[in-house]
Amino acid sequence: MDSQQVKLWESRCIEEAPPACNAACPVHLDVRGMAELIAKGDIKAAYALFCRFIPFPGIIGHLCDHPCETACRRSEAGEAIRIHELERMLSASCMEPPPLRRGRAVEKKRVAVVGGGLSGLTVAADLIVKGHHVVVYETKPELFSRLRSLTALPSSAIEADLLRFENTGIEFLCNRKPDIAMLAEEFDAVYLGIGPQPMPVLAGLVKLTNDDRIQAAPLTLASSHAKIFAGGSHRYDGNYSPIASLYDGRSAALSIERVLQGASLTANRENQGSQPTRLYVNIARHAPLSAIQPATPAQGYTLAEAQREAARCFPCHCLECVKVCPYLEHYGAYPKRYIREIYNNETIVMGARKSNRMIDSCTLCGLCAEVCPEQLGMGEVCLSARQGMVEKGRMPISHHDFALRDLEFSRSEAFAFASHQPGHTESAAVFYPGCQLAGSSPEHVEKIYAHLCQKIEGGVGLMLGCCGAPAQWAARTDLFNATRAEFHSAWSALGKPTIISACSSCYRMFTDHYANVAVEALWTTLERIGLPDHALLKSHPLAIHDPCTTRHETAVHQSIRRLAAQCGVDLIELDGPERTSCCGFGGLAAFANPTVADKIIDQRIAQSTADYLTYCAMCRDNFARRGKNSVHILDLLYPSKNALPRSDPGFSARQESRGRLKKRLQRDLWGKDLHESLPEIDIIISAEVHADLEKKLILLDDIRQTLLHAERSGEKLLDKKNGHMIACHRPLRITYWVEYTVEKNSYLVHRAYSHRMELEMVP
Amino acid sequence: MSSIPPPSSQKEDFLCIKCEQALVLRKVNASYLGSSFQVDLLCCPSCGFVYVPEALALGKMLQVEQALEDK
Numbered sequence: 001m002d003s004q005q006v007k008l009w010e011s012r013c014i015e016e017a018p019p020a021c022n023a024a025c026p027v028h029l030d031v032r033g034m035a036e037l038i039a040k041g042d043i044k045a046a047y048a049l050f051c052r053f054i055p056f057p058g059i060i061g062h063l064c065d066h067p068c069e070t071a072c073r074r075s076e077a078g079e080a081i082r083i084h085e086l087e088r089m090l091s092a093s094c095m096e097p098p099p100l101r102r103g104r105a106v107e108k109k110r111v112a113v114v115g116g117g118l119s120g121l122t123v124a125a126d127l128i129v130k131g132h133h134v135v136v137y138e139t140k141p142e143l144f145s146r147l148r149s150l151t152a153l154p155s156s157a158i159e160a161d162l163l164r165f166e167n168t169g170i171e172f173l174c175n176r177k178p179d180i181a182m183l184a185e186e187f188d189a190v191y192l193g194i195g196p197q198p199m200p201v202l203a204g205l206v207k208l209t210n211d212d213r214i215q216a217a218p219l220t221l222a223s224s225h226a227k228i229f230a231g232g233s234h235r236y237d238g239n240y241s242p243i244a245s246l247y248d249g250r251s252a253a254l255s256i257e258r259v260l261q262g263a264s265l266t267a268n269r270e271n272q273g274s275q276p277t278r279l280y281v282n283i284a285r286h287a288p289l290s291a292i293q294p295a296t297p298a299q300g301y302t303l304a305e306a307q308r309e310a311a312r313c314f315p316c317h318c319l320e321c322v323k324v325c326p327y328l329e330h331y332g333a334y335p336k337r338y339i340r341e342i343y344n345n346e347t348i349v350m351g352a353r354k355s356n357r358m359i360d361s362c363t364l365c366g367l368c369a370e371v372c373p374e375q376l377g378m379g380e381v382c383l384s385a386r387q388g389m390v391e392k393g394r395m396p397i398s399h400h401d402f403a404l405r406d407l408e409f410s411r412s413e414a415f416a417f418a419s420h421q422p423g424h425t426e427s428a429a430v431f432y433p434g435c436q437l438a439g440s441s442p443e444h445v446e447k448i449y450a451h452l453c454q455k456i457e458g459g460v461g462l463m464l465g466c467c468g469a470p471a472q473w474a475a476r477t478d479l480f481n482a483t484r485a486e487f488h489s490a491w492s493a494l495g496k497p498t499i500i501s502a503c504s505s506c507y508r509m510f511t512d513h514y515a516n517v518a519v520e521a522l523w524t525t526l527e528r529i530g531l532p533d534h535a536l537l538k539s540h541p542l543a544i545h546d547p548c549t550t551r552h553e554t555a556v557h558q559s560i561r562r563l564a565a566q567c568g569v570d571l572i573e574l575d576g577p578e579r580t581s582c583c584g585f586g587g588l589a590a591f592a593n594p595t596v597a598d599k600i601i602d603q604r605i606a607q608s609t610a611d612y613l614t615y616c617a618m619c620r621d622n623f624a625r626r627g628k629n630s631v632h633i634l635d636l637l638y639p640s641k642n643a644l645p646r647s648d649p650g651f652s653a654r655q656e657s658r659g660r661l662k663k664r665l666q667r668d669l670w671g672k673d674l675h676e677s678l679p680e681i682d683i684i685i686s687a688e689v690h691a692d693l694e695k696k697l698i699l700l701d702d703i704r705q706t707l708l709h710a711e712r713s714g715e716k717l718l719d720k721k722n723g724h725m726i727a728c729h730r731p732l733r734i735t736y737w738v739e740y741t742v743e744k745n746s747y748l749v750h751r752a753y754s755h756r757m758e759l760e761m762v763p
Numbered sequence: 764m765s766s767i768p769p770p771s772s773q774k775e776d777f778l779c780i781k782c783e784q785a786l787v788l789r790k791v792n793a794s795y796l797g798s799s800f801q802v803d804l805l806c807c808p809s810c811g812f813v814y815v816p817e818a819l820a821l822g823k824m825l826q827v828e829q830a831l832e833d834k
């Protein structure tokens with residue numbers, strides 16, 4: 001993976017951007033965290049959090065002018081959270097803020113603060129914590145003198161806040177009017193928080209504005225004098241804002257600390273101060289709620305009232321993709337974190353690559369990009385990670401082995417086939433059913449092919465094979481290229497006719513990865529040439545599931561809907577075709593992580609109680625496997641006399657059906673005389689054992705080979721406890737075990753399992 | 764893997780049909796993806812047929828295989 005690209009992906013996930021309240025608060029109080037704690041009733045922890053951000057919680061708790069509330073997104077669904085009232089409840093019920101701890105500076109410096117108001121004392125608090133020596137000069141007899149006249153602020157709150165300075169070694173010099181030029185000589189830095197009045201006397205020392213105030217840079221509060229900083233109400237001319245003063249103090253303290261350390265004054269400060277945020281919040285998910293009114297407004301919220309008010313906080317998060325994708329939910333975080341983990345997984349030098357399975361569990365369905373405010377697609381990330389794994393030889397072989405062997409089968413003589421229509425030497429078009437439809441309902445393939453041949457002039461060729469989607473999903477470029485090359489030579493031999501595709505995955509592959517191949521979805525073709533005669537003409541309402549591989553194929557969606565209407569089916573829309581989800585087969589997720597794939601299917605099939613209609617064989621079979629009645633559109637066009645819902649044939653049957661379909665077509669249409677190759681043996685497997693084998697990805701053919709091997713070689717065990725025979729066979733990379741008994745001429749299979757490890761007795 | 768010795772009661776229960784011999788515990792070399800180690804498993808003393816019970820194949824053995832794949 002390219003590290004620049006990774007950074008770009010990471011930056012597009014905005015889940016870690018601050019909530020609007022937090023961003024609007026000049027000192028970025030974690031309001032969301034605080035509200036969550038209050039809602040839980042953990043007042044102590046909420047107060048401790050408040051005190052971590054705010055040096056004077058009593059004063060701010062009573063006086064804050066709360067710009068956060070104007071920004072709060074709750075206002076778009078009811079009313080803004082009364083954040084300040086929550087703070088007031090906290091500071092009224094917890095009167096003892098924790099003492100400030102004096103830090104230990106590597107190089108202790110001396111800082112003078114002129115003015116014992118909110119900005120000056122915030123500078124003092126922040127620099128004491130950093131371990132510097134701070135002297136505070138105040139002209140009035142008391143600190144916070146201006147605030148003491150305000151009725152909204154009980155003097156006890158001021159005293160409690162000032163107690164935080166105890167034992168910090170800070171020096172308070174009240175009733176003093178120091179000479180600022182002298183301070184600038186004597187101290188390493190000076191902060192002036194001297195109130196709103198103009199200061200013409202400082203003209204010789206620092207640059208002044210037109211109205212004789214100290215000129216201070218907005219970001220750093222630096223004056224023209226290298227040691228002097230200024231802020232607080234001096235900057236704000238009448239519009240007194242306690243939180244703005246406190247912010248000035250914090251900002252100046254940071255500048256002073258940087259000057260004292262010789263660091264850059266301006267670097268990395270873009271997030272400082274009140275700001276908008278990039279965080280996306282889907283307000284529509286939340287029903288409107290009005291603010292909680294305190295029973296006695298003068299007293300503010302009781303604890304219980306505050307809890308209810310805090311519970312109205314959404315809390316703000318994006319997580320749009322996580323909410324729709326069970327895979328993203330399964331791993332407990334969100335794309336920004338996943339992308340980092342995936343990148344670390346690739347670059348790790350020693351130790352286990354813990355994210356391999358996570359990377360291989362994405363279905364590559366594209367739904368996340370669809371719902372993401374930044375169109376970030378995790379499929380792209382995972383596929384690129386898979387490419388890296390394959391290139392470095394780090395792809396766990398077991399994740400995709402089964403699916404790639406299935407692909408191998410479809411590419412082999414056993415299934416691959418290409419020919420003009422019988423009696424034709426040219427093809428106007430060629431029907432490409434795809435390996436999964438051929439496996440799931442081979443009879444449909446035969447019927448629809450006959451229909452196409454009847455309706456389309458100029459010959460309809462037939463091509464059996466696999467489009468290579470499994471190789472592409474597994475990032476096996478070598479296999480994918482080989483598959484494409486085979487396709488191209490067979491297709492060229494037919495004269496490069498337009499492909500009529502019956503599978504949405506094939507359609508996707510042809511469209512995206514096969515240059516110069518014209519492809520049409522069978523459904524559009526059918527609309528043009530007309531339906532077969534015996535199409536079902538009435539059915540109960542069906543919910544339509546569009547395969548994820550057709551997400552943006554509007555023409556296909558429309559064709560399918562019109563075909564369904566022609567069959568008399570009333571369709572129920574789920575979330576619409578663009579928001580469709582995967583059936584778990586995409587990206588080979590079902591092989592790397594069946595648990596996650598099943599979660600994805602289960603979420604999809606729970607969306608409507610109606611039976612489902614789809615037009616991908618794998619979607620249909622997977623829904624059926626998880627217990628949902630579902631029909632393929634071809635089930636409507638060729639209704640079966642059997643009223644029972646079609647079950648999932650499973651991997652074994654799909655593979656065998658493919659082989660048989662080819663033979664049947666060759667015999668019936670092309671008149672080939674075919675002889676059986678394998679000596680057939682009669683195998684009996686109960687439904688229960690069959691389901692177990694499907695889960696273990698063991699094919700009937702694996703069982704057959706294992707039994708034949710044991711019978712031919714005589715290598716087998718007898719389990720004397722139950723009289724079962726045990727056969728074992730390792731055709732290539734996997735050892736298969738079959739436990740069975742022979743009854744008459746049949747083999748009754750009790751169980752089978754496999755492993756990859758090779759074992760050899762030490763001689 | 765060596766932490767799972769097959770229960771000793773099983774020893775007499777399995778018979779190699781070809782050699783007509785009861786399986787016995789023997790040292791077995793287990794290897795996957797270029798790593799290998801030794802375990803005790805039931806084997807035919809004469810032809811060396813190694814028996815892997817299902818619980819072992821789908822339990823500890825699978826874990827080791829997956830750990831090696833992620834290494």
Ligand code: SF4
Pocket residue numbers: 012013014015318319320321322334335336371372373374375376
């Ligand atoms: S939708 Fe997902 S990926 Fe996109 S910004 Fe939100 S959390 Fe991040």
Ligand code: SF4
Pocket residue numbers: 019020021022031032035071072073074081083312313314315316
């Ligand atoms: S809803 Fe909660 S998290 Fe969102 S802006 Fe309002 S207080 Fe902040």
Ligand code: SF4
Pocket residue numbers: 324325326327328361362363364365366367368369377378379582
């Ligand atoms: S499974 Fe689909 S929605 Fe989920 S992360 Fe992968 S591509 Fe996105």
Ligand SMILES: [Zn+2]
Pocket residue numbers: 779780781782783784807808809810811812
């Ligand atoms: Zn033997």
